Amino acid sequence: MAVEVSLPYDKQYVTEYSNKHNEPAWMKELRLSALEKSESLPMPKPDKTNIEKWNFTEFSHDVEGSIIDSLDNLPPEIQDFLDQEKKPENLLIQHNHTAAYSALNKELEDKGVIFTDIHTALRDHADLVKEYYMTEAVAVDEHRLTALHAALMNSGVFLYVPKDVTIEQPLQSIFWQDDDRASLINHVLVVAEQNSSVTYVENYISHNTEAQTSANIVTEVIAKDNAKVSFGAVDNFAAGTTVYSNRRGMAGRDARIEWALGQMNEGNTAAENITHLVGDNSEGDAKMVVVGRGSQKQNFTTNIRHFGKESDGYILQHGVMKDKSSGIFNGIGKIDRGATKSNAEQESRVLMLSKDARGDANPILLIDEDDVTAGHAASVGRVDPVQLYYMMSRGIPKKEAERLIIHGFLAPVVNQLPVEAVKNQLRQVIERKVN
Numbered sequence: 246m247a248v249e250v251s252l253p254y255d256k257q258y259v260t261e262y263s264n265k266h267n268e269p270a271w272m273k274e275l276r277l278s279a280l281e282k283s284e285s286l287p288m289p290k291p292d293k294t295n296i297e298k299w300n301f302t303e304f305s306h307d308v309e310g311s312i313i314d315s316l317d318n319l320p321p322e323i324q325d326f327l328d329q330e331k332k333p334e335n336l337l338i339q340h341n342h343t344a345a346y347s348a349l350n351k352e353l354e355d356k357g358v359i360f361t362d363i364h365t366a367l368r369d370h371a372d373l374v375k376e377y378y379m380t381e382a383v384a385v386d387e388h389r390l391t392a393l394h395a396a397l398m399n400s401g402v403f404l405y406v407p408k409d410v411t412i413e414q415p416l417q418s419i420f421w422q423d424d425d426r427a428s429l430i431n432h433v434l435v436v437a438e439q440n441s442s443v444t445y446v447e448n449y450i451s452h453n454t455e456a457q458t459s460a461n462i463v464t465e466v467i468a469k470d471n472a473k474v475s476f477g478a479v480d481n482f483a484a485g486t487t488v489y490s491n492r493r494g495m496a497g498r499d500a501r502i503e504w505a506l507g508q509m510n511e512g513n514t515a516a517e518n519i520t521h522l523v524g525d526n527s528e529g530d531a532k533m534v535v536v537g538r539g540s541q542k543q544n545f546t547t548n549i550r551h552f553g554k555e556s557d558g559y560i561l562q563h564g565v566m567k568d569k570s571s572g573i574f575n576g577i578g579k580i581d582r583g584a585t586k587s588n589a590e591q592e593s594r595v596l597m598l599s600k601d602a603r604g605d606a607n608p609i610l611l612i613d614e615d616d617v618t619a620g621h622a623a624s625v626g627r628v629d630p631v632q633l634y635y636m637m638s639r640g641i642p643k644k645e646a647e648r649l650i651i652h653g654f655l656a657p658v659v660n661q662l663p664v665e666a667v668k669n670q671l672r673q674v675i676e677r678k679v680n
Contacts, residue, residue, distance in 0.1 A: 254306060256280060259396055262307065266364050269371040275378075279385045279395035286389040289489075291515050293573050293605065294544035299513055300487045301390060304428035304458040306399055310340025310421075325673055326419055326448045326479070328666065335360060335416040341427045342399050353412060359405035360416055363432055366403035374403060377436055382465035382493035382521075390489050394430055394461045401432035404445055406472075408438040415444040415477075415666055422449075425456035425485065433464040437472035439497075444475040446666050453485035454511075464492040468500040470524060477505040477667035481674055484511040484539065491517045498524030498553065504531040505662040507671040509678060513541055519548040522556035522587075533562040534658045534671060536651070536678045537570035537602075547591075548577040551584040551617075560591035563658045564604060565651050567679075571603035578619060579611040589619040596654050597627045598647060648679045 259280055263273040288297050313319065316327065319338075327333055335353065337360065338346035344362035353360070359370060366374050379385050385395045402418050422429055429449070437443055449460070460482055468474045474494070482488050488510050494502040502520055520529035529549045537543050549558030560576045578589030589612075595604030608621035628650055636646040655675060662668050 254397060266367070268367050269375070271375055272367055275385065276396050279392045282386050283389050283392035283396060286386060286392050289388040289390055289515070291544040291546065291573070292575055292607065294515065294542060296515050300457050301393065301459045301461065301489065305424065305426040306397060306428055308341040308424045308427040310343035310345050312343070313338055313340065313346040316346070322450065323419060323421055326670055333417060335414060337362060337402055337418045339400055339418070339420045341422060341424050350414070356410050357407040358410060358412065359403060361403055363398070363401035363403055363434070370403065370405070373405060374434065377434055377465065377467055379463075379465070381467060382495050383463050383491060390461055391463065391491065394432070394463050397430050398432045399428065399430045401434070402447075404435045404443070406437045406441040406443045409440045411442040412444070415446050415664065417666070418447040420447065420449045422451035422453070425453035426458050428458050429460040429462065431460070431462045433462075435464075435466045435474060435476070437468045437474050439469045440471045441469075442473040444477070444664055446477040446664055448478070448670065449480045449482055451483045451486050453483045456485050457487070458485060459487045460489070462488070462490040466494040466502055468494065468496045468502050470497040471499040472497065473501045475503040475505070475663050477662070477664035479507040479667060479670045479674055480510050482510040482512060484541070486510070486512045488512060488514040488516070490514070492519070494520040494529065496520065496522050496524060496527040496529060499526045500524060501528040501530070503663045504533070505664045505667045506531070506533040507667065507674065508533060508535040508543070508545065509674045510543070511539065511541060514543045516544070517546045517548070519550070520558070522549065522551045522553050522558060525553040525555055527553050527556045529558045531560050532658055532662055534655045535562070535564035535572060536567070536675060537564065537572050538567040538678060540569045542571050544573040546575040546577065548579065549589065550579040550581065551587040551589065552581050554584055555586045556584060557587070558589045560593070561658055561661065562593050563655050564595045565598065565654060566595065566602035566604045567598045569599075569601040572605070574604070574606045575609065576607065576621065576623075577609045577611065578621070580614050580617050580619065582613040584614055585616045587614070587617045589617070590621070592622045594623065595625045596651075597625070598651070651675070651679045
């Protein structure tokens with residue numbers, strides 16, 4: 246049975262919001278249809294985590310931010326996410342719900358690359374967005390949160406890479422919330438045409454430690470035949486933000502999608518990362534690190550599903566739980582019938598740093614084909630007291646010893662991340678969290 250929720254935004258509001266942004270008729274119709282569906286659809290049901298009472302409906306939906314004239318004027322916590330050695334050439338910054346800064350290399354623009362905020366994309370590239378927006382990777386009616394996302398989407402990015410275009414330098418988005426009640430209903434759409442290659446990195450940051458709001462994030466990555474997409478993200482929402490994140494990938498023949506995800510949120514979080522290996526010889530590689538602290542509850546599902554023959558899927562996730570935090574880590578490798586000679590591998594490890602912390606690692610292999618290979622490893626444990634005692638006996642204070650243990654535990658994942666910018670950002674954020 247669907248849970249009753251009181252949504253403060255009705256059809257009139259949605260219509261006026263769509264008109265305000267000069268959206269095409271199909272987008273307005275999609276919003277209104279999704280709003281109606283949201284009234285009867287059930288909430289998603291992450292394994293072992295009840296999110297039905299989490300806040301996904303109380304927030305400020307349309308909050309303006311300021312235009313950024315110079316990157317030098319950004320506060321230090323945002324500067325940390327930028328390459329300090331050179332001025333970023335391919336960068337989008339969203340301040341609250343305003344597209345505040347945009348830069349794209351002229352050479353890429355001349356090649357037909359599109360990298361812009363979602364509202365501009367809906368105005369200037371409506372037909373192209375329509376082809377992919379919630380049509381392949383994520384469906385509007387999957388559950389209540391996808392429907393609410395489709396109805397109230399208020400920000401995001403559209404990245405399009407034409408056929409045979411290889412982009413050497415990463416493209417980066419920063420989503421910065423400094424209004425304590427501002428929601429983030431963010432849609433990221435990445436399309437890589439045949440034989441193309443791109444690295445995309447995004448950062449989320451908010452500051453609301455007490456005021457309550459929510460983030461409802463949907464990401465769709467479409468990698469056509471022989472395309473490669475490296476997708477990196479550092480999520481760093483404050484304690485007052487309840488987060489639902491749904492990142493999906495669709496890989497065609499000989500395509501590869503790499504995920505490098507740092508889940509550093511302070512509030513309750515439910516996140517899905519699902520990759521469909523549709524084409525033969527396609528590859529999916531999902532790596533994730535998590536640090537939980539305080540009393541937050543987190544649930545992460547990483548799922549790589551094999552449809553194509555000789556497809557390869559790899560899942561690697563490490564999590565550290567501190568204080569009274571809890572984390573559920575579900576790793577799923579699903580090989581469908583017909584996906585012969587495919588390979589599904591996964592590893593999930595959770596370290597608990599206090600007696601009240603909780604961790605749960607669930608490796609799942611679902612195999613519907615005979616001629617395949619698969620394997621999994623999982624562990625959940627506490628800090629080895631002998632290791633801690635040894636470090637303290639050498640004059641290292643307990644807090645510093647725990648800091649070193651955390652970095653050492655996460656290093657095998659961080660060091661393997663394919664995006665150098667994400668590595669550096671994660672190390673900074675992890676250092677702040679463990680201190």
